[in-house]
Amino acid sequence: MIKVGYISTNETRKLRFEVLWPHKEKMEACVLPTDDLTTTFHIGVKENNEIKSVGTFLKEINPTFDFQRQYRLRAMATDKKEQGKNFGKKLIQFAVEELQKKGIELLWCDARKIAIQFYEAIGFKSIGDYYEIPIIGQHKLMYYVIPKKR
Numbered sequence: 576m577i578k579v580g581y582i583s584t585n586e587t588r589k590l591r592f593e594v595l596w597p598h599k600e601k602m603e604a605c606v607l608p609t610d611d612l613t614t615t616f617h618i619g620v621k622e623n624n625e626i627k628s629v630g631t632f633l634k635e636i637n638p639t640f641d642f643q644r645q646y647r648l649r650a651m652a653t654d655k656k657e658q659g660k661n662f663g664k665k666l667i668q669f670a671v672e673e674l675q676k677k678g679i680e681l682l683w684c685d686a687r688k689i690a691i692q693f694y695e696a697i698g699f700k701s702i703g704d705y706y707e708i709p710i711i712g713q714h715k716l717m718y719y720v721i722p723k724k725r
């Protein structure tokens with residue numbers, strides 16, 4: 576059975592390490608300084624209680640965008656063996672509904688070049704040129720305007 580919902584910071588670490596940051600020395604080092612802020616939340620997709628996809632959502636304004644209520648997506652990863660099964664899409668859909676309930680207007684992220692088509696497929700747009708993030712590679716700024724909750 577597939578379940579999408581809130582997960583703990585600890586539950587994000589394994590996929591962050593395996594999929595995103597294998598250059599770190601260990602799983603426990605796969606942390607973000609904002610992980611445990613009260614405004615930060617982590618979403619996971621589980622199948623039969625095993626984590627298949629993770630993403631972290633934190634309150635951060637990007638001055639490129641003319642919106643007051645912004646959130647940033649970080650550390651989005653789907654288990655390598657499970658990519659292309661719509662786990663990532665389910666995760667973003669769930670998170671966008673939660674953000675909508677909070678009145679958030681815009682979700683943005685630094686998208687890795689290899690993930691741009693994923694974000695486009697789920698409705699994100701990109702803005703500006705590629706930029707380099709050390710160790711990780713080329714990125715583009717991407718965003719999703721969240722419709723107001725009716």
Ligand SMILES: CC(C)(COP(=O)(O)OP(=O)(O)OC[C@H]1O[C@@H](n2cnc3c(N)ncnc32)[C@H](O)[C@@H]1OP(=O)(O)O)[C@@H](O)C(=O)NCCC(=O)NCCS
Binds near residue numbers: 651664
């Ligand atoms: C990017 C990533 C999170 C996508 O997660 P996923 O669970 O594999 O994606 P999904 O299966 O939910 O894909 C959703 C849609 O995006 C499309 N898509 C996903 N990856 C794609 C790719 N590389 N190229 C083209 N389309 C892609 C799917 O075809 C699907 O489209 P559909 O709704 O029309 O069927 C995952 O591939 C991953 O972890 N990659 C490595 C880490 C990474 O780059 N993370 C992002 C950091 S910014």
